[in-house]
Amino acid sequence: MSGEAGTATLNAAALPASRPRRTSVHRPPSAGARYRASKRSIEENYLATVYRWDEDRVRREFARLRWGSHTEMPCPHCGTIDEHTWTAAREDWRCVFCRKYFDVTTNTLLDSCKRSLQSVYVQTLLWSCGSAGIPALTLREMVGTVSYNTAFSLTARLREGLVRGQNTGLIAGVVEIDGAHASGHDAAGKRGRPLRQQQPKTVEEADAKAKAIVDAFNAKQAKRNLSAEQKKAAKTEQVELRDQGAVRDPNTGQVLPLNRRMVITLRRRSGNPGDGSVWTKVGVGMAETPEVVEHLATRHVLIPESVLATDEGVAFKKLGKQFRLHQTVNHGETLVGPDGEHNNLAESFTARQDRAEAGIYLNVEPKYLMDYACETAFREDHRRVPAPVRTAKLLFWALNVGRSHYWRGYTHGKNRKHELLVPEQLPVGSSSGPAPREPGSEMDGRPPR
Template structure:
């Protein structure tokens, strides 16, 4: 059996140990190299001047030679106005990159030696940058589509499901004969099968629909991923997603869900012929047809996200589910990238975005108003 990439030496081009042994100045220089590709010249975020600006060593800031504005390597980015050291931020980013199934906020705060509030906002800013920078150009070639529900799990009952039946029956009989007129009835114990419990949980249930462009080379798997959050896996949303994010002439593979039946009826206005080739696999019979029809790359994505829910966060709330879905799309697409290259990719994404909109001033009450839902 071939060795997984994450277990190979090639994946360890930069490790947590390397970052831990770096000094604060070395971490600062790493940030400069990633943002400006140089430690000799800087780009002023105020006027765009490229020069060797005046350096203030004590504050690790520069003064622009043209407009006299002061700036640092994180000015005008989601990390603008940070109070953490560069080494702490680099350690946090390295932890984020190495966590295949995501990292809990508590764990991140322990590793970075910061408050949970700081770690929560730090992770949120990373996900916001990934969402803003996501490549949403239409997928082409072989594209697999599937949906899975997250969140809205029913809560367990207050009593054990497999309790001693004899004691339970005896208690009910005793309660029946000792009950007096006018006694108020005790609320029944919560049950997973109780309709009220299910209705309450369905409010938080969301469908993550994933579209994955699959490499035509054997063994390479998914190349690029686009995700969307819907309230149900329905025909209207699925058709709208396909029209927006899948190029004409592509080959689409889905399961037998009725939501995908309209994909066969879509017509390309340029050629007046069928827009896509659409094949389905019946999951009630097989995972993959003899002809190779499957949506296994979508299942790979869902497997990673479910491991995050079950083993890391233990919950999935609707408000920030779109952020999480984008995060795991990025993790899936870069699963065979070495840690050092992945860290540089992530920092490049962060430095190419402006100051955070959703997380700046989060603990002062400046929150995103609502969840991000796709509506076809």
């Protein structure tokens, strides 16, 4: 018996110690992450195949994207559709009617581009691969262009194609609308900080937080009991602040910084569980006000035939009465309502836009915020599309919206003189241009953005 007991004790001691139970929950990958990790998201050796194309093969690809054919096309000058004469010496077509020469980039955003068509195609392909974006400085290193402005001007023209082509038209169905702070001082606020860090750590911090909540509530109640003279003085103060360019947030009543903007997104649900959004429209306003959201909804949504899904912001109360149904969710309590109400697809766009602004491009000027928001919308809508298809979409818009309005002569000071805001544009000054050059001065400032 003693021998058996000793053997049992020895065997028990030889067994390895049991592992501690895992306390954290393993979150399964999203549908987008599963797609990007699958073979469906890539086309093997496609980049090497593109580099083997000669200039004629690339020109045929551009002609297919612009006209649908490389043999019969409309003349960009007079509109005559015919099999125009190809001149091998000039590498151009000559119109059989007006006798003018043209190429695949004539009267497009890529007009007067000095790069070869193959270089433009490769740079567009690489730029389309970033989930949140690729800065022009990184793209310059990838394609080996000499000048930063060469890489930047092409990506800027591609964004203009999205602004004038992708971000147009109407959507209908279940449409989610939400706004998010962008640009300006402390645009992200506490969005990037974990919730655990936001909780008070001491009794004094908890008391101060509770007192701040009570003071804010008392101040809100006091505004309702103001006399006529006090209300008139408050209104005069608001007019003065508005004349100076400041805007009040209708949800909090706080005065926003002068360079703060609000990116408003409108996303149509696909209707199939797990597929997310199928179309995104964006706009930039000074604040999330009823005028801004109503202007965007009128421009991009078939209101009588659609269902509106938002949070409980004050900007959506009046707008929701025009829709067939208005679903709201209280984000102070939950992300999804008791009957499935949510606007999580709009929040997904906000997360990608924040990552692009704070982690990829940095220092996005309010003047060009609309361009970057349209880029984020394009990447969100094509997150489960192979890179060749995304490249074709980008070049399609670049070749079919006409000549550039904003980026011809950009580095020579010919800049956009207004900011693309809703409901009306805001006049602004130039953000780049010729300046006195000194040895080493080009390393002091950041590139134009």
